[in-house]
Amino acid sequence: MHKVYHRIEQIAGNVITVRADGVMNGELAQVVGTLGTSLAQVIRLEKDKVFLQVFAGSRGIATDGQVRFLGHKMDVSFTEALLGRVFNGSGQPRDNGPTLDENRIAIGGPSVNPAKRIIPRKMVRTGIPMIDVFNSLVESQKLPIFAAAGEPYNELLARIALQAEVDIIILGGMGLKHDDYLQFRDTLEANGALSRSILFIHTAADPTVECQMVPDISLAVAEQFALQNKRVLVLLTDMTSFADALKEIAITMEQIPANRGYPGDLYSQLASRYEKAVDFEGAGSITILAVTTMPGDDVTHPVPDNTGYITEGQFYLRNGRIEPFGSLSRLKQQVNGKTREDHRTVMNTMIQLYASYKETLEKQSMGFRMSAWDNKLLRYGERFEKEMMDLSVNIPLEAALDLGWQIMADCFDPAETGISSKLTEKFWPKATA
């Protein structure tokens, strides 16, 4: 039915060029090379010259290889049968299950009308005090975990996924090590969560272009479930690999790089994915938790930097702990006023005291004499790190708040904390140890 083109004029990186008429921008094509058949997508048109990025990479494509345009855009099948399955970045099965073909939906669809969004109101309880107390996670939030390589970010992601109350979990893996992918799958399976999960996995060994598709494909499916009144949690790891894939294509297309080789539209590209997080008026929601690894542990690197401007806060994972400084949940104000009246005060006071503790620590390391106040802070800081910050701590929010009061009461007088007298009268533990 569709015309087949046989003359490939240029092959550079994963982009091939053919001459053809009547091709749509964004159209899909099938490319046959010596190593097999792959999908490809139109990314640029110049008169009759058509630029296509080949999903499986250009290796093995001959100048007389076949290119057949399919007349439609990138899409994915959306059915209940997706649940419990594993796919690659172009939507092909990675497990041994059948290929799904029914009910195709377009990916990378238009953005949600802001007038149809509602203010998020539901807190997602995780049992991690550094999140629940200090930076509450909220349904429909988009939140990245900033971490250097080697931090246990995937474990944290999996733990939050399992403890959060959601209907469907979608995992988009980009540039994952194969071991990490297996670990995710096994963790989900061991906890009985695989049947409500869908995995779109690109491993480090797979073609780069597929990496680029993972967020779109995951979020397109998530969107459909959300419209069916489901609460969906999308996990994306690692978004830095996604940005690197963008960079690779941009350089191949001879675009002028903006910052450290990344294209000038990196912000818009990341934003159009993250902004899919939504709480629909009268339907379900999408919450996005992503991992952004920071090359060189540098938060001013273009990927974490642009991400921070897009997302609603960030968790810094450092030395296996969620750092209280820098970590932020922008939506916490929506929920932490409704949990318990002392929540905000405990949150602010404990962080301020912890900041003072850090200063004292600095003074101590320089060999200065510690004042009475310094000693109090030192005692406080140690207990705070051990009893609140450690990732192994797993207690409900209310217990964590009580613990906060207890730690403060053990170390300070009420006036020293700067907490208004109304609250100390009610919550300050009476008998101090």
Next chain:
Amino acid sequence: MSENVGRIVGINGNLITVKFDKPVTQSEVGYARTGQIALKSEVIRIRGENAELQVFEDTTGLRVGDPVEFSGSLLAVELGPGLLAQVYDGLQNPLPKLAEQCGFFLQRGTYLKALDRATKWAYTPQARKGDEVTAGDTLGTVPEGIFTHRIMVPFRLAGKWQVAETVAAGSYDVDQVVAKLRNERGDEVAVSMVQEWPVKVPIKAYAERLRPTDPLVTKVRIIDTFFPVARGGVYCIPGPFGAGKTVLQQITSKHADVDVVLVAACGERAGEVVETLREFPELTDPRTGKSLMERTLIICNTSSMPVAAREASVYTAVTICEYYRQMGLNVLLLADSTSRWAQALREMSGRLEEIPGEEAFPAYLESVIAAFYERGGVVRLKDGTTGSVTIGGTVSPAGGNFDEPVTQATLKVVGAFHGLNRERSDARRYPAIHPLDSWSKYPGVVDAQQVAQARKTLRQGNEVSQMMKVVGEEGTSIEDFVVYLKSEFLDATYLQQNSFHDVDAATGADRQKYVFAKIHGILTAKVFFPDKDAARKWFLQLTSVTKDWNLVPMDAAEFKQLEQRIDAMLAEVSEHA
């Protein structure tokens, strides 16, 4: 539709190259057709027989050979009654109406009229038949929400015109012709309540521009007292992510002492707009007693919406501001964030393959930013009244480093700089405006000498704190230590403000004067302590009492009681005691 049709010959992202036969104009609007939909676009470069257009929508599905209709007019907005309380996208599409029509998602190629055609307005003519008028003169008025909306002679009309016909007072829709004007050459123009104006051209129908001198009270203490903004002034808020730019803008949009607030959410998070959208109708404007939404207008082109429309959105916003200024009103434009707008310029510049400047931003970045901020200002209108547009733009510098091109280009043209600081926000000292780095050229609401004194305390306190890091507390004299404690006290009780507390969130000008005088008294008082621990303890207590003081309304009995407690505490340690 016009007859001028070109054909697409190239597509690269949201840039299309179009071959044309008949003349096209730079910055003209064109519509790229694919199937049933027409995508709005704007000519940005012409080379030989090809015009390059930026498309305000996703270009997926366009083909080489598809027609593009040139409209002959520049990108313009509709100006007239009914703009207030609306929510528009960057091209002035009303978003709630789009939602009614298209559901959850923004369908591309759907454009709606900005002003509602069904609403009737009670029109009162003011100009009489035979009156001589020029552009911007009032022909009549309609009541719009909280004030009187002037229907003016279209700004595009040059020279002198005579009113040839007027309608009687009555209830009309916006398309109703309310007057006919004639000039000496006999040209006749029918004027309705709506006029169009190209967004990238400033409206200049005023007598003269004045120097901004009146303070604009934002009710944020650190701004009004230390780094004030003037009505008609322009200021910028650069800061790394998470330092509280948007919260500061939201607070300002709620409490600022102006007639109209325009919030331009340019390339930022949709969720933040939603907060404004859903909360403002519920809040009361203390100045008018009506809903806060009635003085607010939102232009919302969030980060996931098309990037070319983002570039247009700040111009759409400032044009509407200028329109309300022409009615003698004080308008505040809060643009969040101008960096996203600059990035939109960069993206287009990259697609055009222009030679890049610093960090790949185009070479014309500085002049574009300067021209935008120059649209703020106070003007004396032809009828003698004054109106103003104040512009507050946030800047999101890459890596929080203020040395990048957008921040630097902005700093050159603004009158006040509120630099947000990562250390302050990490220490939860909100608003995180840096008290030493920031500056303002505008006059404030509080006695300038007292402020200078307080600044000195802050600077000295900072020096002492730096020194203490080297020599330790024991190496610091008690006098220096007290200066440090004083500066911390000023910071904790005055510079920091709890934006989530009903009372503390907004401090009016009178209260600022009163409280600041008291704090100034404490800063300048000679106080004595036996040792440093005693000094620290006293200051901690004083801070706690003063913070409580900030939380009670000024007319409450508790206000006086706490003030007396502060006085008593001060007397205990003063030399007179």
